[in-house]
Amino acid sequence: MALRHPKAEEIRLEDVLTALSNPTRLKVVRTLAEVGPTPCGSLLEGVPKSTLTHHWRVLREGGLIWQEAVGREYTLTLRRDDLERRFPGLLPSVLRAAGTR
Amino acid sequence: MALRHPKAEEIRLEDVLTALSNPTRLKVVRTLAEVGPTPCGSLLEGVPKSTLTHHWRVLREGGLIWQEAVGREYTLTLRRDDLERRFPGLLPSVLRAAGTR
Numbered sequence: 001m002a003l004r005h006p007k008a009e010e011i012r013l014e015d016v017l018t019a020l021s022n023p024t025r026l027k028v029v030r031t032l033a034e035v036g037p038t039p040c041g042s043l044l045e046g047v048p049k050s051t052l053t054h055h056w057r058v059l060r061e062g063g064l065i066w067q068e069a070v071g072r073e074y075t076l077t078l079r080r081d082d083l084e085r086r087f088p089g090l091l092p093s094v095l096r097a098a099g100t101r
Numbered sequence: 102m103a104l105r106h107p108k109a110e111e112i113r114l115e116d117v118l119t120a121l122s123n124p125t126r127l128k129v130v131r132t133l134a135e136v137g138p139t140p141c142g143s144l145l146e147g148v149p150k151s152t153l154t155h156h157w158r159v160l161r162e163g164g165l166i167w168q169e170a171v172g173r174e175y176t177l178t179l180r181r182d183d184l185e186r187r188f189p190g191l192l193p194s195v196l197r198a199a200g201t202r
Contacts, residue, residue, distance in 0.1 A: 013127075013195075013198050013199060014122050014123065014124050014127070017118050017119075017121050017122035017195070018118075018119075018122040020118050021115050021118035021119040021122050022115065023115050026114070026115070086198075087194070087197075087198035088194075088197065088198075089190065089193075089194040089197065090194045090195065090197075090198050092190075092194075093188070093189075093190040093191045093193075093194040094114075094118070094191065096188075096189065096190065096191075097114050097187075097188035097189075097191050098114060
């Protein structure tokens, strides 16, 4: 079953900000921005599966990431271009802010 | 009794993003950005007082606004310079994003 992802033009500002307002999710977004597409399993080790599932859903439904099955696992990819087109400069400014804490 | 406001250097990214992730609070921030300091009472007419109090607290404790008693009422002022120093470009990019919805 394919997971639900919003189209680029359906991405809502409040959902993007909500997704980024959680430090754990922001950490995932920063990692994806730095290293590119990453298998779910190698992000956030030691976090309970139900918590992970929740975070992936908030990020996916907010339009921040693609979550796609690759073999038996999901790979997460940051929707950098979609976000940039939808809300120019927003993601870079949040990533920069996160880097200066 | 003076209300609690974080110092500029104590403002946390997650609190700023949480404050901005609510459409009602974002609307208040946009108004303050456009018109400058504004009495509480003339923002968000028709919203229950307890809801207003909640929104002002989230904005104030997140470091987005000064909430200061002026006569018998509070005036809200956007902490634009503090936010810009703390997280350069973040607020302008969110305001721009909010304007393009």
